[in-house]
Amino acid sequence: MLSQKDQKRIRSKLKNIYTQDNFKFNINFSLREIVEIINKFNKKKNKKKKIISEKTSVVICYGDSVLSNKPKKLMRTFHNFFQKKLRNLFNTVHFLPFYPSSSDSGFAVKDHYKIDNKLGSWSDISKFSKKNDVMADIVINHSSARGLWFRNFLREKKPGKDYFLKVNSKFDISKVIRPRDHKLLKRIDIFENKEYLWRTFSPDQVDLNFKNPAVLLRFIKIMINLINHGVTIFRLDAIAYLWKENGTKCINLKQTHEIIKLLRIICSFLNVQTIIVTETNLPEKENLSYFGNNDEANWIYNFSLPPLLIHSFLFENSTYLNKWSKKLPSTKKGNSYLNFIASHDGIGMRPVEGILNKKTINNLLKRLKKNGSRFSFRKIKNKSKKVYEANITIIDALKKTDFDNKGKFFFERYISAHSIMIAFEGVPAIYFNSLFGTSNDEAKYVITGNNRDINRYRWSEKNILKLLQDKRSKQSIFYEGISNLLLIRRKQKAFHPNAYRSTLNLSPKIFCFKRVSIDKKQTILCMTNLSSKVLFPKIDRKCNNWKNLLDNNCSFVSDKKLKLNPFQTIWLSNN
Numbered sequence: 105m106l107s108q109k110d111q112k113r114i115r116s117k118l119k120n121i122y123t124q125d126n127f128k129f130n131i132n133f134s135l136r137e138i139v140e141i142i143n144k145f146n147k148k149k150n151k152k153k154k155i156i157s158e159k160t161s162v163v164i165c166y167g168d169s170v171l172s173n174k175p176k177k178l179m180r181t182f183h184n185f186f187q188k189k190l191r192n193l194f195n196t197v198h199f200l201p202f203y204p205s206s207s208d209s210g211f212a213v214k215d216h217y218k219i220d221n222k223l224g225s226w227s228d229i230s231k232f233s234k235k236n237d238v239m240a241d242i243v244i245n246h247s248s249a250r251g252l253w254f255r256n257f258l259r260e261k262k263p264g265k266d267y268f269l270k271v272n273s274k275f276d277i278s279k280v281i282r283p284r285d286h287k288l289l290k291r292i293d294i295f296e297n298k299e300y301l302w303r304t305f306s307p308d309q310v311d312l313n314f315k316n317p318a319v320l321l322r323f324i325k326i327m328i329n330l331i332n333h334g335v336t337i338f339r340l341d342a343i344a345y346l347w348k349e350n351g352t353k354c355i356n357l358k359q360t361h362e363i364i365k366l367l368r369i370i371c372s373f374l375n376v377q378t379i380i381v382t383e384t385n386l387p388e389k390e391n392l393s394y395f396g397n398n399d400e401a402n403w404i405y406n407f408s409l410p411p412l413l414i415h416s417f418l419f420e421n422s423t424y425l426n427k428w429s430k431k432l433p434s435t436k437k438g439n440s441y442l443n444f445i446a447s448h449d450g451i452g453m454r455p456v457e458g459i460l461n462k463k464t465i466n467n468l469l470k471r472l473k474k475n476g477s478r479f480s481f482r483k484i485k486n487k488s489k490k491v492y493e494a495n496i497t498i499i500d501a502l503k504k505t506d507f508d509n510k511g512k513f514f515f516e517r518y519i520s521a522h523s524i525m526i527a528f529e530g531v532p533a534i535y536f537n538s539l540f541g542t543s544n545d546e547a548k549y550v551i552t553g554n555n556r557d558i559n560r561y562r563w564s565e566k567n568i569l570k571l572l573q574d575k576r577s578k579q580s581i582f583y584e585g586i587s588n589l590l591l592i593r594r595k596q597k598a599f600h601p602n603a604y605r606s607t608l609n610l611s612p613k614i615f616c617f618k619r620v621s622i623d624k625k626q627t628i629l630c631m632t633n634l635s636s637k638v639l640f641p642k643i644d645r646k647c648n649n650w651k652n653l654l655d656n657n658c659s660f661v662s663d664k665k666l667k668l669n670p671f672q673t674i675w676l677s678n679n
Contacts, residue, residue, distance in 0.1 A: 106139050117366040121359050134317050142373050149375040158599040162533035163194040167202045167223035169536045172565045179224035193590045198239035206250040207308045213243045214251035216326045226333040233334025240335040245342040246309040269313040270299040276351040282483040304345050337379040344384045364400045387457045398436050406441040407455035415468050417517045418505045420635040422615040429607040440601040441530030446538045450493030476500045476544050478555045495555035499541045507636050516671035519585045520632050523673040526589050527630040529605040541582035592653050597621035598628040610641045629676040633668035650676045
């Protein structure tokens with residue numbers, strides 16, 4: 105049972121969220137509801153702790169990332185593939201939205217309590233969770249215009265009544281920060297007053313109204329439902345846009361942060377240990393703010409890493425990457441960066457605002473366009489548009505450079521980019537298609553016209569297993585290369601997500617950082633040649649008796665001088 109002290113913490117957060125609201129907020133009612141939810145849950149569950157270590161790694165996938173001709177649910181098909189090829193590499197699976205949905209590859213959720221019938225059932229999630237951690241999306245900012253909640257909203261029935269955000273013509277949206285370029289507001293005339301619906305991401309995704317406490321209580325119940333079915337890591341999708349206030353940017357508002365703090369407090373009272381991950385594709389300072397004072401997100405996506413890594417390899421220059429890495433704050437115990445290069449979306453450009461200058465960003469976009477990228481835009485002031493993300497697979501993004509027009513070193517670039525990400529401070533997350541060096545899905549794009557579908561290829565189970573059996577196939581070579589990195593990582597204490605990291609400036613063509621285990625017994629120098637030339641870096645210590653974990657052959661020219669081949673990475677360990 106929750107103590108009075110614990111209840112006081114919840115009450116305090118509720119007051120912070122609903123100090124100025126349009127609803128008659130009964131704090132005692134909401135508090136009782138939340139306390140009852142927690143107490144009821146804890147009666148059924150025994151205490152269970154989660155261990156985060158160098159063995160922690162995430163594979164990002166859809167429930168139908170692997171297709172089968174057999175008449176079985178697709179999550180079971182993926183589970184079979186996971187057991188054969190991935191279970192020794194990953195202990196965590198991030199299933200992208202598996203709910204019934206009307207668009208946006210699952211993110212326009214029609215029913216948060218169901219699983220899309222073609223994917224499977226809750227028992228499939230529960231089965232997965234018995235041996236692996238499961239991460240799932242709480243699509244918290246919006247819901248489908250074709251779902252039950254919205255239908256009930258229009259009829260003023262529950263559940264759904266007052267769930268969606270309505271504003272009138274006097275609401276000042278002039279400062280609103282946009283992630284897309286469609287029309288934000290949709291006029292709706294069925295109520296007594298002429299009002300407008302808010303649609304941050306698409307006409308089919310209508311923003312929820314968290315000024316109504318019933319919406320917050322609903323999502324607390326959704327979170328508990330997910331835990332009951334084995335999900336223990338929650339990705340709060342598009343959380344930065346949750347709260348809107350007249351005349352503001354309507355992003356990163358205080359109430360949004362307070363809601364995350366409340367969810368963190370609630371999770372801390374549950375007998376099952378959980379992890380909250382905030383998805384905030386924003387400039388670095390704003391993204392980092394979601395750690396709070398170690399009282400908000402447990403993990404945040406390291407959104408600046410993908411575009412900076414790609415820029416460094418394409419232009420053979422570590423200057424920006426080095427400078428960024430030196431300034432990036434170390435995480436505290438209980439917090440972690442979630443590192444990634446690729447995801448189901450594109451390569452975000454907002455995270456490098458303030459890190460790369462305008463000319464450098466334009467040069468990066470030009471190079472990516474040559475490599476086959478398309479671009480998605482967001483609306484800014486004066487009705488102009490700006491690139492929000494580059495839509496391209498990572499293999500195509502790194503395939504050719506101005507220094508390597510024929511793509512001679514594309515494989516080396518690809519593997520070294522992943523070696524940096526996997527060794528960097530934090531938890532590594534690898535997109536399913538990246539395991540096989542999957543190229544742009546042009547055929548899907550031609551059909552849908554959706555830029556993001558370029559990077560959402562679905563594999564036939566039969567075809568991918570056959571390709572992986574052929575050691576000469578491209579897919580097998582990429583799979584073996586990334587698998588090797590993950591298997592080695594799992595054995596290194598210096599790669600614990602919270603192990604010490606420092607950046608070493610060796611050369612504008614080299615990116616080097618040091619990891620030191622929490623017990624200070626292991627040190628690993630992670631060094632990558634970002635150029636198509638052989639380099640001879642000098643280091644400030646004798647390391648000729650250290651071991652290169654990635655290759656037994658480590659070329660020392662002298663005690664303190666190494667030889668690095670084009671785009672070679674070494675993990676130099678003292679033991």
